[in-house]
Amino acid sequence: MKKTTIKDVASHAGVSAAAVSYVLNGKAHKVSEDTIQKIHDSVKALNYIPNISARGLAKNTSELVSIIIPQTESRKQLMLENPFYAEIISAIEAVVRDYGYHAILAGVDEGVSYLDISVSRNLDGAIIMGVYPERLYEECKKVNIPIVLIDSYIHDETFANVGIDDEHGGYLATSHLIAKGHRNIALVTGTIRRDGVVEKRFLGYKRALQENGLFYHPDYVFEDSVSYEHGRVTGRLIAERHPDITAVFATADMVAFGLIRGIHEAGKRVPDDLSVIGFDDISMAHMFLPPLTTVKQQISYKGETAARLLMEQIVGERPRRGAEVPRILIPLELVERDTVRLLNG
Amino acid sequence: MKKTTIKDVASHAGVSAAAVSYVLNGKAHKVSEDTIQKIHDSVKALNYIPNISARGLAKNTSELVSIIIPQTESRKQLMLENPFYAEIISAIEAVVRDYGYHAILAGVDEGVSYLDISVSRNLDGAIIMGVYPERLYEECKKVNIPIVLIDSYIHDETFANVGIDDEHGGYLATSHLIAKGHRNIALVTGTIRRDGVVEKRFLGYKRALQENGLFYHPDYVFEDSVSYEHGRVTGRLIAERHPDITAVFATADMVAFGLIRGIHEAGKRVPDDLSVIGFDDISMAHMFLPPLTTVKQQISYKGETAARLLMEQIVGERPRRGAEVPRILIPLELVERDTVRLLNG
DNA sequence: TTGTAAGCGTTATCAT
DNA sequence: ATGATAACGCTTACAA
Numbered sequence: 001m002k003k004t005t006i007k008d009v010a011s012h013a014g015v016s017a018a019a020v021s022y023v024l025n026g027k028a029h030k031v032s033e034d035t036i037q038k039i040h041d042s043v044k045a046l047n048y049i050p051n052i053s054a055r056g057l058a059k060n061t062s063e064l065v066s067i068i069i070p071q072t073e074s075r076k077q078l079m080l081e082n083p084f085y086a087e088i089i090s091a092i093e094a095v096v097r098d099y100g101y102h103a104i105l106a107g108v109d110e111g112v113s114y115l116d117i118s119v120s121r122n123l124d125g126a127i128i129m130g131v132y133p134e135r136l137y138e139e140c141k142k143v144n145i146p147i148v149l150i151d152s153y154i155h156d157e158t159f160a161n162v163g164i165d166d167e168h169g170g171y172l173a174t175s176h177l178i179a180k181g182h183r184n185i186a187l188v189t190g191t192i193r194r195d196g197v198v199e200k201r202f203l204g205y206k207r208a209l210q211e212n213g214l215f216y217h218p219d220y221v222f223e224d225s226v227s228y229e230h231g232r233v234t235g236r237l238i239a240e241r242h243p244d245i246t247a248v249f250a251t252a253d254m255v256a257f258g259l260i261r262g263i264h265e266a267g268k269r270v271p272d273d274l275s276v277i278g279f280d281d282i283s284m285a286h287m288f289l290p291p292l293t294t295v296k297q298q299i300s301y302k303g304e305t306a307a308r309l310l311m312e313q314i315v316g317e318r319p320r321r322g323a324e325v326p327r328i329l330i331p332l333e334l335v336e337r338d339t340v341r342l343l344n345g
Numbered sequence: 346m347k348k349t350t351i352k353d354v355a356s357h358a359g360v361s362a363a364a365v366s367y368v369l370n371g372k373a374h375k376v377s378e379d380t381i382q383k384i385h386d387s388v389k390a391l392n393y394i395p396n397i398s399a400r401g402l403a404k405n406t407s408e409l410v411s412i413i414i415p416q417t418e419s420r421k422q423l424m425l426e427n428p429f430y431a432e433i434i435s436a437i438e439a440v441v442r443d444y445g446y447h448a449i450l451a452g453v454d455e456g457v458s459y460l461d462i463s464v465s466r467n468l469d470g471a472i473i474m475g476v477y478p479e480r481l482y483e484e485c486k487k488v489n490i491p492i493v494l495i496d497s498y499i500h501d502e503t504f505a506n507v508g509i510d511d512e513h514g515g516y517l518a519t520s521h522l523i524a525k526g527h528r529n530i531a532l533v534t535g536t537i538r539r540d541g542v543v544e545k546r547f548l549g550y551k552r553a554l555q556e557n558g559l560f561y562h563p564d565y566v567f568e569d570s571v572s573y574e575h576g577r578v579t580g581r582l583i584a585e586r587h588p589d590i591t592a593v594f595a596t597a598d599m600v601a602f603g604l605i606r607g608i609h610e611a612g613k614r615v616p617d618d619l620s621v622i623g624f625d626d627i628s629m630a631h632m633f634l635p636p637l638t639t640v641k642q643q644i645s646y647k648g649e650t651a652a653r654l655l656m657e658q659i660v661g662e663r664p665r666r667g668a669e670v671p672r673i674l675i676p677l678e679l680v681e682r683d684t685v686r687l688l689n690g
Numbered sequence: 691t692t693g694t695a696a697g698c699g700t701t702a703t704c705a706t
Numbered sequence: 707a708t709g710a711t712a713a714c715g716c717t718t719a720c721a722a
Contacts, residue, residue, distance in 0.1 A: 003464060005715055016693045021717055032691060049465045053401040054715035057698045062398065064449070077435040077645075081628055086431035090422040093450050102449045102466070104409070105438050119348060120394045121447070228632050257632050264634065283426055287573050287602050289609065289634050300422075350699055361709045366701060375707060399699030402714045694721075703712080 004046045013042035024050065062122040065310060066106045067092055068114070070130040078107050082254065083282040084299060085129065088150070091303030092127060099311045108136065115139040125310045128152070128159075131196055146313035148306050153195040160313070162306045162328040166197045169295045169332050170204025173249045173277045176293075176334055178212050181343030182247035182275060185209070188234050188259060189251040190226030198226070201251045201279065220245065231255035235262020239274060246343060247275035253285045256292055260339065271341035281335060291337035302330045349391045358387035369395065407467040410655060411451040412437055413459070415475040423452050427599065428627040429644060430474065433495070436648030437472060444656045453481065460484040470655045473497070476541055491658035493651050498540040505658070507651045507673040511542045514640045514677045515549025518594045518622045521638075521679055523557045526688030527592035527620060530554070533579050533604060534596040535571030543571070546596045546624065565590065573603035580607020584619060591688060592620035598630045601637055605684065616686035626680060636682035647675045 010017040015035055022031050023039045031039075042048070056062045067089060070079050080086050089105075096103045101124070108114050114136055118126065125146045128136075131154075140147050141158055148160040177185050185205075192199050202221070209216050222237070224230040231250060235258060238245050250256035256278030260270045270276050270290060278285060281296035305328055351369075355362040360380055367376050368384045376384075387393070401407045412434060415424050425431050434450075441448045446469070453459050459481055463471065470491040473481075476499075485492050486503055493505040522530050530550075537544050551561050567582070569575040576595060580603060583590050595601035601623030605615045615621050615635060623630060626641035650673055 003715095006717095007715080017716080018693060018695095018718075019691090022692095025717080027718095030691060035692080049461050051402070051467065051715050052465050053398045053407065053467055054698090055717075056398040057396070057402055057700090057715080058717040060698075077439045080425070080431040080435040081428070083426070083428060083431070086425040086428070089450070090425040093452065094422045097452055097454070102451065102462070104447045104449045105434070106447065107438065107442055109442070116394050117447070120397050122396065122398055261632065261634060284629060287606065289606060348699095351701095352699080362700080363702080363709060363711095364707090367708095370701080377707060380708080396699050399714090400701075402699080402716090403701040405714075692722080694719105696719085697717090698715105700714085701712105704710090706707100706709080 003051070004048045006048070006050070008046055009039065009042045009048045012046055013038045015039060056122055060122065061124055063101045064104055064121060064123055065096055065101055065125040065127065065314070066104045066117070066121075066123050068106050068108055068126060068128045068130075070132075071107045078105060079130075083284060084252075084280055087282065087299045088129065088303035091300040092307040095304055095307035095311060099315065101311070101314075108132065113139055115143055118143045118145065125314045127306050127310055131193070146310055148310045148313075150302065150306050151197050153197070153200070155195075157325050160309050160326050160328075162302060162309065162326075162330065163197075164297050164302070164330050164332055166200030167204040167207070169279060169297070170201030170249070170251070171208045172204070172332060172334050173201075173279060173295050174205045174208035175212070176336075177247045177249060177275065177277060177340065178208060178214070180247075180275065180340055183214055184217075184244045184246055185214075185220065186238055186242070186245045186248040187221040187251070188231060188248055188255055189221065189223050190230070190255075192223055198251050205249060226252045226255055228254050228258035228261075231258020231260075232262040232265070233258075235259035235264075236266045237262070239263045239266030239268045245274070247277070247340065250276060250278050253278040253280045253282045253292060253294055256294065256339070257284070257288060260288075260290075260292075271339050275340040275343075277340055286337065290339050293337045293340045294335055296333045296335045298330055305330065348396070349393045351393070351395070353391055354384065354387045354393045357391055358383045360384060401467055405467060406469055408446045409449055409466060409468055410441055410446055410470040410472065410659070411449045411462070411466075411468050413451050413453055413471060413473045413475075415477075416452045416454075423450065424475075428629055429597075429625055432627065432644045433474065433648035433651075436645040437652040440649055440652035440656060444660065446656070446659075453477065458484055460488055463488045463490070470659045472651050472655055476538070491655055493655045493658075495647065495651050496542050498542070498545070500540075502670050505654050505671050505673075507647060507654065507671075507675065508542075509642050509647070509675050509677055511545030512549040512552070514624060514642070515546030515594070515596070516553045517549070517677060517679050518546075518624060518640050519550045519553035520557070521681075522592045522594060522620065522622060522685065523553060523559070525592070525620065525685055528559055529562075529590045529592070530559075530565065531583055531587070531590045531593040532566040532596070533576060533593055533600055534566065534568050535575075535600075537568055543596050550594060571597045571600055573599050573606075576600035576603020576605075577607040577610070578603075580604035580609075581611045582607070584608045584611030584613045590619070592622070592685065595621060595623050598623040598625045598627045598637060598639055601639065601684070602629070602633060605633075605635075605637075616684050620685040620688075622685055631682065635684050638682045638685045639680060641678045641680045643675055650675065 006017045010020050093103050129150045151163045222234045278292050278294035281294045285292040351362045355365050438448050474495045496508045567579045623637050623639035626639045630637040
């Protein structure tokens with residue numbers, strides 16, 4: 001079936017295409033009540049649906065935003081298996097849809113420039129999670145569309161940013177352990193890269209130690225990938241070879257799950273023999289057994305906030321010239337569950 | 346900066362826009378080697394990136410496919426928190442990207458017709474997961490684009506379909522329990538709707554019972570939502586009030602996690618007091634404690650298969666007229682872990 | 691208040 | 707082999 005176009009509507013209503021366009025775009029101030037009515041009737045009658053490509057061509061828009069998330073290294077898949085990203089994406093998609101826009105999922109392949117997809121698709125905005133080679137950000141500046149970064153410590157006034165106070169989070173977790181009487185506290189984490197979120201958490205860990213008069217012990221930090229497997233191996237290791245350690249702070253819940261598993265495999269128990277605290281509070285954290293004590297970041301809210309920020313820039317009247325490039329911090333909260341015990345001693 | 350268009354390239358290369366278009370679309374059979382070279386040079390030099398909207402307008406395509414997944418009822422978010430969907434989407438996105446297309450995430454809101462977004466965006470195809478009101482499928486038939494359904498038992502030759510043999514899966518799980526010596530086996534599940542996947546699993550459950558000379562016991566089926574909470578409540582219930590039941594088959598891993606939690610809360614242990622088997626083998630299943638015995642479906646492979654099927658229909662030469670509408674079944678496999686015990690006696 | 695017409699960037703038809 | 711040129715469906719000056 002041939003699709004109905006704006007012209008069909010126009011002739012059906014006995015007006016010009018321009019009139020139809022005006023009405024449909026709220027620029028009806030120049031159209032009489034009468035024709036407005038006729039047009040609406042015709043739209044209904046013909047079941048007219050505007051063609052976004054055509055509109056985009058004329059207006060240089062797409063009503064599309066892209067969500068960029070990291071890919072797994074091995075297979076080239078999106079890291080949606082990490083529940084953290086999945087949660088945040090649902091939140092983003094929901095608000096984007098609310099605005100009548102759509103979100104495209106975009107893995108950034110090694111070779112191809114993000115710029116390409118952005119200009120070829122005429123994207124109206126983008127949300128970027130994770131950290132990427134400098135190149136990407138440079139490209140982003142070139143395409144002049146609103147962009148909001150999630151969890152980035154990039155020092156750049158160009159991009160809006162929503163994140164959490166990771167240093168504070170690390171501090172919170174470690175302080176909690178200390179308050180429970182622990183003094184030999186390990187840190188299990190993904191790669192600590194300069195200006196990355198885990199570096200900040202690491203810094204918070206050290207500050208908590210220091211403020212409580214505890215020594216920072218470099219061999220208490222086990223740095224590798226942020227993965228279940230790393231946690232598992234390290235859990236076994238700690239349980240078997242580090243009898244002095246009584247608690248461990250994992251910089252991600254997934255790692256904490258692995259830790260607990262590894263500790264069990266070594267024949268010890270959580271929290272009886274070893275306490276574990278996580279970070280993120282992904283929804284699995286409260287389902288896990290034992291339920292995980294962790295630093296809760298409001299993942300959905302974070303995604304929602306980022307998306308709103310983006311959409312406001314896109315549809316907003318405000319010229320967004322230089323002005324305020326917001327950097328929003330979502331509050332953190334420690335949630336106590338069953339993986340940390342009180343050390344009496 | 347003004348974007349470079351095909352005309353810019355054309356004049357830079359000293360040829361017509363048509364020639365450029367030919368070359369860029371592989372229809373170069375009518376162009377001399379010489380100009381081909383010149384055009385490629387100009388493309389490089391000017392950093393030309395085609396405008397997909399314009400192409401779409403001319404060719405009536407979009408190089409876009411939509412992934413439709415169910416939404417949570419409460420908040421109107423995508424069910425990405427269900428790791429099952431997250432996994433499958435990563436897989437789909439990867440192959441779609443491989444084809445140079447993009448995937449848009451689409452929640453289907455109550456009010457709005459899916460048709461709208463499909464025609465307004467000129468979608469080239471769609472993958473639909475979950476089951477929807479009949480209306481949606483009718484709409485899909487109207488827009489004449491390739492569509493592949495995942496896990497649907499819709500009786501309709503119009504749509505390609507990839508799924509699993511759910512009946513067999515239910516049979517597999519239940520048989521395993523029986524083989525381990527269990528005779529009073531509960532079923533904990535989401536709503537059993539006609540022609541839904543859980544109905545099939547339920548049927549498999551009954552067949553296994555029957556083939557082994559066991560009675561089907563209606564009050565052993567606990568039907569509600571497919572959620573952790575339902576599992577948890579039911580776990581408590583079974584542990585406290587049904588001493589006769591020794592094993593339970595959960596039709597989704599998430600439910601199984603809840604069950605195990607509930608059982609623990611009732612002061613019993615898995616698998617010592619009660620055995621639990623799940624379904625899906627989401628990646629969390631092997632991370633859980635205790636690691637979950639479950640029926641594994643190859644989630645990624647399923648998504649990949651669906652996506653390939655779709656993309657082949659889209660880019661394929663074959664007229665896809667009536668012909669073969671494939672219904673692909675991904676093999677199932679039981680994976681034994683630690684939540685089912687051998688019942689001696 | 692309404693209509694005309696010129697783009698927007700491609701593709702495709704048809705001459706040349 | 708190559709180039710005009712007319713679509714494609716919509717928006718938006720500009721006229722009327």
